[in-house]
Amino acid sequence: MAGTGLFAEILDGDVYKYYADGEWKKSSSAKTVAIINPTTRKTQFKVQACTQEEVNKVMESAKTAQKSWAKTPLWKRAELLHKAAAILKEHKAPIAECLVKEIAKPAKDAVTEVVRSGDLVSYTAEEGVRILGEGKFLVSDSFPGNERTKYCLTSKIPLGVILAIPPFNYPVNLAVSKIAPALIAGNSLVLKPPTQGAVSALHMVHCFHLAGFPKGLISCVTGKGSEIGDFLTMHPGVNCISFTGGDTGIAISKKAGMVPLQMELGGKDACIVLEDADLDLVAANIIKGGFSYSGQRCTAVKVVLVMESVADVLVDKVKAKIAKLTVGPPEDDCDITPVVSESSANFIEGLVKDAKEKGAIFCQEYKRDGNLIWPLLLDNVRPDMRIAWEEPFGPVLPVIRIDSIEEGIHHCNASNFGLQGCVFTKDVNKAILISDAMETGTVQINSAPARGPDHFPFQGLKDSGIGSQGVTNSINMMTKIKSTVINLPTPSYTMGNGGHSKL
Secondary structure (H helix, E strand, C coil), rough: CCCCCHHHHHCCCCEEEEEEECCCECCCCCCCEEEEECCCCCCCEEECCCCCCHHHHHHHHHHHHHHHHHHCCHHHHHHHHHHHHHHHHHCCHHHHHHHHHCCCCCCCHHHHHHHHHHHHHHHHHHHHHHHHHCCEEEEEHHHCCCCEEEEEEEEEEEEEEEEEEEECCCHHHHHHHHHHHHHHCCCCCEEECCCCCCCHHHHHHHHHHHHHCCCEEECCCCCCHHHHHHHHCCCCCCCEEEEECCCCCEEEEECCCCEEEEEECCCCCCCEECCCCCHHHHHHHHHHHHHHCCCCCCCCCCCEEEEEHHHHHHHHHHHHHCCCCCCCEEEHCCCCCCCCCHHHHHHHHHHHHHHHHHHCCECCCEEEEECCEECCCEEEECCCCCHHHCCCCCCCEEEEEEECCCHHHHHHCCCCCCCCCEEEECCCCHHHHHHHHHCCCCEECCCCCCCCCCCCEECCCCCCCCCCCCCCHHHHHHHEEEEEEEEECCCCCCCCCCCCCCC
């Protein structure tokens, strides 16, 4: 059970504590933030509303802890990460329970997220030992006009304090995807979890605490974004920001100082379907890509661009599969569960009403009960409808019929987003040409968009983000290059077999 047994110390009465200096603490504000269960629409949990002064203290201890952590051998850092991963996987049940209650994630998917997170931590530990255990050796005579009088040794060194801000939809997995690379690279980390998902994140952080990481190295501050959000992202103690979320990221990028940014800010992932596509495969991937976790995924299929000649057949196949989706509470492992908040449900409903007013064909009756929205396929969507361009983050999927490949590519590239896209065809040559033409960070061929496996590069173009994620890219992003140059009084050349320099 959440907040009991091994996790009892993170709870004070009915309020979860925040984590700083290796201890679970109550905020001096004496205020709390309520977390609403999306299914019951009642308060499920409460967390501390941390103050700016508490953030200052966290930043100070993070800076101090990082100095000694940077001197900890790589193998020892990896050892602690492997330990945290094992504890995380061992206690997957209470963390998954939090995910079900906080963000209405179906129970089986919640368990999968925690296990996947443990695997990601272990993989990052192994990859970090390899990447960070190697440097470069350069010699000066490769550049014109130089003799071999300079030896340059380069290595990767930590940035300092990393601020990690994950989103509500993967509050554990997209937290550890920032935490593990930061720690293996020798950084300290301050985590600001999303409000919906904060308790899941606090349970996850306790697993790192139990693994025995040094005090102050990892902190987790909860609170209202309006009170500590800007204060955190603009804090002079922050040396790097890794953020996953929505429009807030654009505001952060404008306010943040001269620090590296890693950002993934959503998408309008297009699914382009050609005439020769395997339509059963397409329909299965549209269901998986468009409706898993009720469409609340950055890499969800958000618009289907299908050639007119096969559109009727594809729409019928998708309609038949939608009819089999189960709708209800996450505890029952339903396919479609309530969206995260009432405001989210209202936004989705606004897109649906706009489409209806402008003549979209409803393949199912629009149905809503509180935050629960039944899956809906909208056919004959046109570019003048909001749903053609905006990201619903819900179980509503528009179908736009196209007359040419160029029309599909044009719609995809006209979006301000550029996270992922997919193309379905049996012609590999066309697939590659279309992939090259799509202005997205990743193109999936004959499969729905997906972030994983977690070691694959993951990046967005345009308003979808800055930089690239994935284990290797995150480790590299959270380090900088340090060079040491040895200057020789006279040129020295390796002579090869049997030779020797004149001393």
